[in-house]
Amino acid sequence: MATTFVPLSELSLFPATPDQVLESRRRHAPQWCRKLSIEEYLLRDQLMDGHEHASDNKFITWVLAPRANPTTLDFMCSCETFRRTAVVAHPSDPSGAKQVTAYAIASVFTPPEKRKKGYAQYMMRLLHWVVAPRSALPVFPDGWGSPTEVPEGLGLQSAQFSVLYSDVGKEFYQSCGPIAEPGGGWLASGAVETSWYADKAPSGTTTGPTSPHIWLSEDDAKHVWSLDVPFMRADISETAKSSGHTAFSFLPNKGVGAFVVQRTMSFTADDAPVLPLDTWGVLLLPSAVVGVDEVFADLDKQPTYATWTLDTSSESSRVLVTTRVRASRETLPGLLEVLVHFARKENIQKIEIWGLPETLQAAASESDWETSARTDHLSAFKWYGKEGENEVEWAFNEKYVLTFMASISQNLR
Ligand SMILES: CC(C)(COP(=O)(O)OP(=O)(O)OC[C@H]1O[C@@H](n2cnc3c(N)ncnc32)[C@H](O)[C@@H]1OP(=O)(O)O)[C@@H](O)C(=O)NCCC(=O)NCCS
Structure with missing residues (x-):
């Protein structure tokens, strides 16, 4: 089913309503449910919404939707963010590692009929604007309309860094920075x-x-x-x-x-x-x-x-x-x-x-x-500090960080 292209400036990123959360999960269930039935996939996610990783609004589903109709179930694409405690240590700081906030991102999904219109890339670009402090970002791009409104009380715009695990290669997320031009997104590292x-x-x-x-x-x-x-x-x-x-x-x-x-x-x-x-x-x-x-x-x-x-x-x-x-x-x-x-x-x-x-x-x-x-689940990070991405190092880049587990490793021989 073909859908008409909606100009990006008419779209923005919104925390999903409960109905949109369910719709988002229904959409990606056939792709990722594997051994679970669709109903079991939905039940698992519903049960896990009550677990510690999601408490205090730490887990949010986001939708890219028309500004004129943000609660529509016909949204363009969706993803999930997990706010977490992290630590950072600077080489010149003798006081040791400091606690910071950081984000993990998962379940980036555009339904087949809406693909290849630039929606997922736009959503990922906008995501920097909701997770990172405004001070860490450049000028909000002309042509994207007014900046995304960030709801209070969800602990947003606080990230020192964000990470994701790509199953679509290195380039897709690398190209999604906080501006309209390609580049400056998540850098694949340590896979x-x-x-x-x-x-x-x-x-x-x-x-x-x-x-x-x-x-x-x-x-x-x-x-x-x-x-x-x-x-x-x-x-x-x-x-x-x-x-x-x-x-x-x-x-x-x-x-x-x-x-x-x-x-x-x-x-x-x-x-x-x-x-x-x-x-x-x-x-x-x-x-x-x-x-x-x-x-x-x-x-x-x-x-x-x-x-x-x-x-x-x-x-x-x-x-x-x-x-x-x-x-x-x-x-x-x-x-x-x-x-x-x-x-x-x-x-x-x-x-x-x-x-x-x-x-x-x-x-x-x-x-x-x-x-x-690794050829899949490629770990990638975006750093929101003043250091360049070559001046930072991801320690303990292990599977406990993962936010998503749908597909088996491809290189099982
Ligand atoms: C990946 C996905 C989110 C892209 O959504 P989209 O809205 O079509 O993305 P955009 O229109 O912004 O960008 C399209 C580009 O994505 C990239 N892309 C899409 N699927 C890809 C894949 N499997 N491998 C590598 N790159 C891919 C391509 O560069 C494509 O550009 P092209 O049209 O020139 O080939 C969508 O295809 C999807 O939901 N796939 C199934 C779920 C999935 O794999 N999610 C990612 C998990 S890490």
Whole structure:
């Protein structure tokens, strides 16, 4: 069905009404529901609206709609934003990492009959104007009509940076900056995975892993993420000092890491949500230490742990993707051994670790793990500070940051 082109100046970005939220989800459900029915897809999103990542208006669906009829269900396209706590450390600031606000963006969708009219690109350009402080942006472009009105009380225009994960290559989002001309948008960065494939690995021993460890439930994983925050803040300060670049990162607590776990939910026949695993992480135990809190008690003693989610969107394979990994060169082999043990036990065909630091990539390759550039879910960021994008560094660019999990990794062999 062809639709007529509406001039961009007659359109603006609006927070979706409840009916528009539902319409937006209905539109993208056939594309992204995979194993869920459309009804289950809608139910999952409705349930997750009540979770911590969305509380206090942190989650907003946006529509690009006519200024003359902002609540229409015939809007042009839509997307979602997640406001989150993040940290930034500057190399010249001895006071350490500072807490900031940042955004993650997801579910950019134009229905097929409205595509290729420039709507999605315009929506993404306007998005900078609602998430970033006015002071971080240039003059609002002539030809776009009056600037987008930003509703009060939603914590908007506060971002130090925003990120997204592109499944349409690097150029599309890179071209969507805050002005009408192409460029100045989200820069693809750090899309790297370190992987293990069951069919390529020796079948291993029947005995369990040698490193003492405790498995983590979802609640345990949430607790561990909170305990990891001071370590992450210290690491980010160190990264800024050693690299001479401003370092930034999201944090996995406050519902952020839990989002990618809950997103795996499916439903029983009577619509009760169920998760595909009971175990969502593992913590290695140095001997003589008994509990989780003791392992994180001393900032000078690095804990070793991994948390994960499961990508079940393929009929034929299950992929475990780590959400957070903390390990040293010395402890990584033991952690990988435990991960492989878990994968074999749970009939998982591939393990992906996103954003493993280079020194650890080398250690992983000694255990026959392969590091390669990701071809999908390309992480990309837009920085709203005074520094150039080459002067900043995204730390902990791992899967816990992800706002969206619909498609399975394409390079499962
Ligand atoms: C991607 C999408 C949002 C673009 O919406 P749109 O309103 O048609 O976008 P615009 O008209 O502003 O821009 C069109 C441009 O998008 C780019 N584009 C669209 N789909 C693309 C894809 N799969 N891969 C790479 N680039 C793509 C192209 O550069 C295209 O330009 P062209 O017409 O010269 O080929 C839309 O195609 C869509 O909803 N796709 C399905 C969902 C999806 O993949 N969303 C993105 C998730 S990261």
